[in-house]
Amino acid sequence: GENVEQHPSTLSVQEGDSAVIKCTYSDSASNYFPWYKQELGKGPQLIIDIRSNVGEKKDQRIAVTLNKTAKHFSLHITETQPEDSAVYFCAASMGGSARQLTFGSGTQLTVLP
Amino acid sequence: DVKVTQSSRYLVKRTGEKVFLECVQDMDHENMFWYRQDPGLGLRLIYFSYDVKMKEKGDIPEGYSVSREKKERFSLILESASTNQTSMYLCASSLGGPTYEQYFGPGTRLTVT
Numbered sequence: 001g002e003n004v005e006q007h008p009s010t011l012s013v014q015e016g017d018s019a020v021i022k023c024t025y026s027d028s029a030s031n032y033f034p035w036y037k038q039e040l041g042k043g044p045q046l047i048i049d050i051r052s053n054v055g056e057k058k059d060q061r062i063a064v065t066l067n068k069t070a071k072h073f074s075l076h077i078t079e080t081q082p083e084d085s086a087v088y089f090c091a092a093s094m095g096g097s098a099r100q101l102t103f104g105s106g107t108q109l110t111v112l113p
Numbered sequence: 114d115v116k117v118t119q120s121s122r123y124l125v126k127r128t129g130e131k132v133f134l135e136c137v138q139d140m141d142h143e144n145m146f147w148y149r150q151d152p153g154l155g156l157r158l159i160y161f162s163y164d165v166k167m168k169e170k171g172d173i174p175e176g177y178s179v180s181r182e183k184k185e186r187f188s189l190i191l192e193s194a195s196t197n198q199t200s201m202y203l204c205a206s207s208l209g210g211p212t213y214e215q216y217f218g219p220g221t222r223l224t225v226t
Contacts, residue, residue, distance in 0.1 A: 001172065009153065032213050043117070043203055043217025044156070089155060098144040098163040099213045100171070105155040 002027045004092050006104030013080050014112050021107045023090035024072040030092040033066060033073045034101065038087040048075070080111045115140045117218035119204050125224045132191040134221050136204030142216075143209025145187035147171075147179060150201040150220070162187055163209070194225045 003026040013019045025033075031052040036044035050057045050064045050073065057064050061080075066073040077084055087108050091101040120135035136145065144163050148156040148171075158171030160179040168179050176198060180188045187206075191198055201222050205215040 004155075006155070034213065041219065043205070043219050045217070046214050049213070093213055097169060098146070098161050098209075099207060099211075100146065100158060100161055101213070101215065102158070102172075103148075103156040105153055 002030055002092055002094060002102040004090060004102050004104040006090050006107060008107060009105065010108045010110070012110045012112060015080060015082060017080055019077045019080055019084070019109055019111075021075045021088055021090070021109070022072060023074070023092075023104050024070075025092040025102075026071070027092075027094060028068075028071065029094045031095065032093040032099070033064070034091050034093075035062075035064060035075050036089045036091065036103075038089065038106075040086075044087075044089055077109075080109075082111050082113055085109060085111045115142075115206070115216040117204055117206055117216050119202075119218040119221050121221050122219065123222050123224075125226065126191075126194050127226055128195060130191075130194050130225075132194045132223065132225075134189040134191075134202055134204075134223070136187045136189070136206075136218055137185055138187075138206040138216070139185065140206070140208070140216075141184065142206035143184075144207040144215075145181065146205040146207075146215065147177075147187065147189045148203045148205065149173070150203055156203065159189065194223075196225050199223060199225045 034049035
């Protein structure tokens, strides 16, 4: 099955700096790559996603890039703010009967004021 | 707004007990999922369902079973709870068809003593 590796496990940045989280996947059949944000005491929530026919996608301060050849994708957050502090998960999907996702291990992002 | 609710936020059970975790979604979603979340391991898929009475094993189904008798409700059953099932359990749902986005409940923190 699919395997998704995520790095780093923890990341601390100063407010206003950029943060980058990287993921690699194992199965070239994967075609959908979302990023979820989990705030304390809540379930994860989708923040951005990208499909395999697109190399980059941007939404305000967040962007995701995909390199299909290398089988890796990254989340970029610019001008970080304290409210960006959370756990971030990458995931990959090959489709399937329920479009099920395989998640990475998560990154705890802390934005220092 | 999609709402996914889980029956308990915190649950303490004894080894060997039968445990039921309930999940309800209010948006007529086709797909429902159960994950467990452990530090450093991310979200791991236990079981999922793509229709009423239909279920498929995820990556870690051992020791668990599920039931989906109604479209809005998906139950996770621990037939005989063990200490290694102490974890955070997250339920999610998705619309179905070509849609991938999953909506998560707030989680149930289960402790087995």
